[in-house]
Amino acid sequence: MTPAFGARLAAAMADLGPLCVGIDPHASLLAAWGLPDDPEGLRRFALTTVEAVAGAVPAIKPQAAFFERHGSAGVAVLEETIAAGRAAGLLVVVDAKRGDIGSTMDAYADAFLRDGSPLAGDAVTLSPYLGFGSLSPAVRLAGRTGRGLFVLALTSNPEGAAVQHARAADGTPVAVSVARAAAALNATEIRLTGAPLGSVGLVVGATVGDAAARLGLDLAAVRGPLLAPGVGAQGAGAAELEAVFGDARAAVLAASSRGVLTAGPDPAALRAAALRARDEAAVALR
Amino acid sequence: MTPAFGARLAAAMADLGPLCVGIDPHASLLAAWGLPDDPEGLRRFALTTVEAVAGAVPAIKPQAAFFERHGSAGVAVLEETIAAGRAAGLLVVVDAKRGDIGSTMDAYADAFLRDGSPLAGDAVTLSPYLGFGSLSPAVRLAGRTGRGLFVLALTSNPEGAAVQHARAADGTPVAVSVARAAAALNATEIRLTGAPLGSVGLVVGATVGDAAARLGLDLAAVRGPLLAPGVGAQGAGAAELEAVFGDARAAVLAASSRGVLTAGPDPAALRAAALRARDEAAVALR
Numbered sequence: 356m357t358p359a360f361g362a363r364l365a366a367a368m369a370d371l372g373p374l375c376v377g378i379d380p381h382a383s384l385l386a387a388w389g390l391p392d393d394p395e396g397l398r399r400f401a402l403t404t405v406e407a408v409a410g411a412v413p414a415i416k417p418q419a420a421f422f423e424r425h426g427s428a429g430v431a432v433l434e435e436t437i438a439a440g441r442a443a444g445l446l447v448v449v450d451a452k453r454g455d456i457g458s459t460m461d462a463y464a465d466a467f468l469r470d471g472s473p474l475a476g477d478a479v480t481l482s483p484y485l486g487f488g489s490l491s492p493a494v495r496l497a498g499r500t501g502r503g504l505f506v507l508a509l510t511s512n513p514e515g516a517a518v519q520h521a522r523a524a525d526g527t528p529v530a531v532s533v534a535r536a537a538a539a540l541n542a543t544e545i546r547l548t549g550a551p552l553g554s555v556g557l558v559v560g561a562t563v564g565d566a567a568a569r570l571g572l573d574l575a576a577v578r579g580p581l582l583a584p585g586v587g588a589q590g591a592g593a594a595e596l597e598a599v600f601g602d603a604r605a606a607v608l609a610a611s612s613r614g615v616l617t618a619g620p621d622p623a624a625l626r627a628a629a630l631r632a633r634d635e636a637a638v639a640l641r
Numbered sequence: 642m643t644p645a646f647g648a649r650l651a652a653a654m655a656d657l658g659p660l661c662v663g664i665d666p667h668a669s670l671l672a673a674w675g676l677p678d679d680p681e682g683l684r685r686f687a688l689t690t691v692e693a694v695a696g697a698v699p700a701i702k703p704q705a706a707f708f709e710r711h712g713s714a715g716v717a718v719l720e721e722t723i724a725a726g727r728a729a730g731l732l733v734v735v736d737a738k739r740g741d742i743g744s745t746m747d748a749y750a751d752a753f754l755r756d757g758s759p760l761a762g763d764a765v766t767l768s769p770y771l772g773f774g775s776l777s778p779a780v781r782l783a784g785r786t787g788r789g790l791f792v793l794a795l796t797s798n799p800e801g802a803a804v805q806h807a808r809a810a811d812g813t814p815v816a817v818s819v820a821r822a823a824a825a826l827n828a829t830e831i832r833l834t835g836a837p838l839g840s841v842g843l844v845v846g847a848t849v850g851d852a853a854a855r856l857g858l859d860l861a862a863v864r865g866p867l868l869a870p871g872v873g874a875q876g877a878g879a880a881e882l883e884a885v886f887g888d889a890r891a892a893v894l895a896a897s898s899r900g901v902l903t904a905g906p907d908p909a910a911l912r913a914a915a916l917r918a919r920d921e922a923a924v925a926l927r
Contacts, residue, residue, distance in 0.1 A: 381744055420741060420748035426759035427720055431713035452741055454768055455706060456798045458667055462706035473712035482740055484770040484793050486800025507770050512742045514772025521807035521815045529807045529815070 359544065360446075360478055360503025361552035364580050367413035367446055368608065373640055374633035375414040375448060375582065377612030378404050378436065380421045384613075388620040394428040397421070401436040404616065407625035409443035412633050414477075416582075416610055419451040434473040447476030448505060448582065454482035456489045464496040478503035480558060480582070484518070487536040494540060494555065503554040505582045508533045509572060511560030520570060528570040533557065534577050541579040552606060556580035559599070561591040561609070567599045574603035584610045587635040596639055609636035645830065646732075646764055646789025647838035650866050653699035653732055654894065659926055660919035661700040661734060661868065663898030664690050664722060666707045670899075674906040680714040683707070687722040690902065693911035695729035698919050700763075702868075702896055705737040720759040733762030734791060734868065740768035742775045750782040764789035766844060766868070770804070773822040780826060780841065789840040791868045794819045795858060797846030806856060814856040819843065820863050827864040838892060839865040845885070847871035847895070853885045860889035870896045873921040882925055895922035 357363075380400045382392045390396035405415060417440075422433035433449075440447040453463040466472055467479040478497075481490050483506055490506065497504055509519050509530040519530040527535075534557060541553025557577060559567070562585040567574065574581060581600065585591055586609035591599065600607055611632045618628035643649075666686045668678045676682035691701060703726075708719035719735075726733040739749040752758055753765035764783075767776050769792055776792065783790050795805050795816040805816040813821075820843060827839025843863060845853070848871040853860065860867060867886065871877055872895035877885065886893055897918045904914035 379745070381748075418745055418748075420739070420745045420752065423752040423760060424748045424758070426752070427713045427717035430716045434713055452768075453706070453738070454770070455738055456796070456800075459665070459704055459706045462667075462704075462710045466706065466709040466712070472710070474709060482738075482768050482770045484740075484768045484801075484804055485796055485798060486803045486805075488800030488803070489798055510742070510771055512771060512775055514742075514774030515770075517772045517774070517809060517818050518770055518804065518807075518815050519772075521804075521809050523803060523807050529804050532803050 357501030359501050359548060359550055359554045360497070361544065361554040361579060362548070362550040363477070364413065364446055364503065365552040371411065371413040372633040372637045373607055373609050374412045374629065374636050375416050375608050375610045376404065376408045376412055376615050376629055377610050378415055378417040379612040379616065384616055387617065394425045394432050397425055397429055398432045398435065401432060402439055403620060403622060404625060405436060405439045405443055405445065407622040408629040409445055411626050411629045414446040414448055414608065415440050416448040416450045419449060437474065437476045441476065448478045448480065449474065449476040450480045452480050452482045452507065454485055454490065456485050460489060461492045464493040468493060468496040468500055468502045470500050475502065478505060480505045480507070482507050483533055487533050497554060503556060505556040505558050506533055506537060508557040509559050509563050509567060511562040511585060520566065531570055531572050534572055534574065537579050538577045541577060545578055553579040556582055558582045561585035561596060561599060563599055564595065565598065574600050577603065579606065581607045582610055583607050587632065587639045588614050593639050604640045607640050643787030645787050645834060645836055645840045646783065647830065647840040647865060648834065648836040649763070650699065650732055650789065650894070651838040657697065657699040658919040658923045659893055659895050660698045660915065660922050661702050661894050661896045662690065662694045662698055662901050662915055663896050664701055664703040665898040665902065670902055673903065680711045680718050683711055683715055684718045684721065687718060688725055689906060689908060690911060691722060691725045691729055691731065693908040694915045695731055697912050697915045700732040700734055700894060701726050702734040702736045705735060723760065723762045727762065734764045734766065735760065735762040736766045738766050738768045738793065740771055740776065742771050746775060747778040750779040754779060754782040754786055754788045756786050761788065764791060766791045766793070768793050769819055773819050783840060789842055791842040791844050792819055792823060794843040795845050795849050795853060797848040797871060806852065817856055817858050820858055820860065823865050824863045831864055842866035842868055844868045847877040847882060847885060849885055850881065851884065860886050863889065865892065867893045868896055869893050873918065873925045874900050879925050890926045893926050
């Protein structure tokens, strides 16, 4: 049986540091790499990136939207990217931000978390507007197949506050109730398996500033991986990361895409940029 | 130039009534139709449904999750279903519940709302966990291409309340702020075009009961289409629909899937079930 995602990610981060390279084949990046904005350009972009960063970082995160722009042919490239990443020993987080209810959520779980599904990587991102509880088919299937989830919790875009900072009748902010639901699942998993990290992660922007503290978001209690855009370089430095993540810094998987991808198309330059971003993230998160 | 989605939908509903047939090819429905749970089974299911209901109802709503279960081959069937629906004169709402920020949201807009994209129907469903404002690339592109949006607002699954009923610091519930943002966009569109209905719709569960009133959700002010699962049959009757939608009942597009699809695979039986569901919805919404 495949070990659980949290345990696999913790081991990979101990080996290779805290970076997840986002594979975001924007039209502008394709052009900068001299590639056409079509499925074949997408394919060369994604596979070049996979090959360049394998062994340098623990994880990649292909962004579904940039593949769906090219329709089913683009989705076929996403499948190929997932397979190539896994074959190269990378953990693959499919950034799809899916979320629905009932049998529809079952179907999304099936698509992104079932053994043998061509769209299943090692983890998938989910969106909880329909309530964290509506995601339970994904929680269950991920548990059975050793896969992981990253549920949107608190993001740094200004529009997010209207939803994520809103409070339930008992005063609990939405982002906090998402984090508590993940914490409860991870506590059970950790109790049963002794894993260092549970498999229900969150997406938390590194540049949310004092919002985490103001809302009372206790990320150390989550005990799951925290996928964080905005670490290092133009993003959050050590002090801000300490303020947002506190003792959960060791669980942060920094997501970086442009910072790495603009170094391409030369594979050696891509790999060097990934190593640099990884080491910068490690220092900032120390 | 294509007229705006709101205007096209209002005209189609005036002709054919308030029903949108959900195309949800569950494994169990495929089995009940004697079809294999593979892309070819999916294809026969979806195309049979399109052909059977064309001319009987104004719209169909293929649910992306059931196609993504079959990977890129399933997504190719979704593309074929969208094309067949539009060719048959149906309005096609792609139920994908996408939502992201920045250039990723641009890419989703491109996938589902751009002329010539194989995944673009007439409208797409979106999820606003990252804030309604984060969806603006879709609002802009939909405006330019005469397409529409249905943004998740208030749903009837019990887990949804934890997010949708939560209140901002000024006391506004999340579902209400989503509705107000849609209302503002529709007011502008209606002022500029004189259309009877704007193109920024909402998803509102017909069986939310008194939640709409308790939260102060003013659906009549939205002036956009309201995609509503749970109208009629086992769902909400006339009294409950009046309580939830009030004067916005004329803007309700009832979504029905199982109630119609279980009548298949015989096309005549499917069409009869769609007509019956349509007429029941029309009576209940009167």
